[in-house]
Amino acid sequence: MLVASSPETKLLLRKLPKAEIHLHLEGTLLPHRIMSLAQKYSVPVDWNEIHSRYSTRNFTQFLELYKWATSFLREPEDYAFLAEDAAAALHEEGIVYAELTLSAGVMLLRKQNVTANFTALRDVFHHRAQSGTGPQVQFIFDAVRQFGPAPAMEVARMAADLRNAGVVAFGLGGDELSVPLSEFHSAYSYAAEHGLHLLVHAGETGGPEQIKDAIDILHAERIGHGIAALRSTALMNTLAERKIPLEICPTSNLRTNALNIQLNSATSDLSQHPLPRFFAHGIPVTLSTDDPAMFHTTLLEEYSAALQMGLSFANLLVINRTAFEHAFLLDPARQSFLAQLPPVL
Numbered sequence: 577m578l579v580a581s582s583p584e585t586k587l588l589l590r591k592l593p594k595a596e597i598h599l600h601l602e603g604t605l606l607p608h609r610i611m612s613l614a615q616k617y618s619v620p621v622d623w624n625e626i627h628s629r630y631s632t633r634n635f636t637q638f639l640e641l642y643k644w645a646t647s648f649l650r651e652p653e654d655y656a657f658l659a660e661d662a663a664a665a666l667h668e669e670g671i672v673y674a675e676l677t678l679s680a681g682v683m684l685l686r687k688q689n690v691t692a693n694f695t696a697l698r699d700v701f702h703h704r705a706q707s708g709t710g711p712q713v714q715f716i717f718d719a720v721r722q723f724g725p726a727p728a729m730e731v732a733r734m735a736a737d738l739r740n741a742g743v744v745a746f747g748l749g750g751d752e753l754s755v756p757l758s759e760f761h762s763a764y765s766y767a768a769e770h771g772l773h774l775l776v777h778a779g780e781t782g783g784p785e786q787i788k789d790a791i792d793i794l795h796a797e798r799i800g801h802g803i804a805a806l807r808s809t810a811l812m813n814t815l816a817e818r819k820i821p822l823e824i825c826p827t828s829n830l831r832t833n834a835l836n837i838q839l840n841s842a843t844s845d846l847s848q849h850p851l852p853r854f855f856a857h858g859i860p861v862t863l864s865t866d867d868p869a870m871f872h873t874t875l876l877e878e879y880s881a882a883l884q885m886g887l888s889f890a891n892l893l894v895i896n897r898t899a900f901e902h903a904f905l906l907d908p909a910r911q912s913f914l915a916q917l918p919p920v921l
């Protein structure tokens with residue numbers, strides 16, 4: 577029996593070629609990078625402020641942090657620095673493939689040149705992958721739900737324009753309680769018609785009906801978080817039967833208070849996380865960090881957390897394989913990743 581925190585377990589997990597498919601690039605922005613960008617732009621910031629903002633306890637605080645931290649990303653060079661930091665961290669953890677979400681909706685709101693930002697950061701990742709010092713990557717353009725359907729359509733158009741440059745999917749994140757998913761139908765139809773895969777953050781702080789709408793109305797292929805499914809056996813059955821994956825981010829669920837919300841509790845902890853239940857129910861589940869710098873986590877820590885929840889190392893091998901199986905890869909690329917993985921017992 578492997579102990580979650582033992583050096584032996586950590587080494588095995590580190591060596592396992594892993595996929596990270598729910599990762600917001602802006603959520604990898606490290607405090608020291610914030611400090612150097614603040615100095616670059618002559619914004620007065622001290623360490624107390626950074627540490628206090630990086631200690632989120634609920635979803636509203638997290639959205640505030642996200643808005644504040646990304647306000648320091650102003651030009652392509654800043655995104656290139658961000659990409660360098662992220663590629664190095666992913667490589668260090670043994671992540672060989674990543675689908676990186678970019679908040680294109682935030683870039684557009686700030687009137688930035690999305691294509692120039694994207695090209696700068698993509699070039700860093702490609703260079704890293706070619707030199708064997710970073711994972712292979714593909715990109716997801718995310719719209720912000722509370723900004724509404726018109727800006728989301730603009731993001732879908734940008735994503736479609738950059739489809740041949742490495743953008744493979746269109747997604748929606750932000751505040752689930754703001755605008756109904758049905759209002760994004762046109763943006764999702766447009767994205768689908770232009771060959772993009774479809775993702776939705778749903779059932780994170782919202783209820784199971786959000787997940788149902790994401791599947792039924794927007795035809796989401798994977799659900800970001802989806803932990804609200806624990807409140808509906810019928811929905812869990814649907815996810816299992818239709819093999820629709822939930823991208824599970826345990827530490828994020830604690831830091832945004834999402835787990836407490838779903839469990840209707842003020843004091844939930846990881847031992848009550850529904851991941852083991854979803855896994856046992858036959859729902860495809862993957863493990864991710866969401867915004868690792870902001871939530872003070874790594875993918876290896878998420879895997880260790882899953883062991884502490886009672887999953888076995890063999891279960892983790894299945895979860896990692898699931899991420900490659902449901903990644904937006906084409907053959908033979910997918911097969912070549914799968915061939916690197918140890919057999920699932």
Ligand SMILES: [Zn+2]
Pocket residue numbers: 598600749777800866
């Ligand atoms: Zn997310």
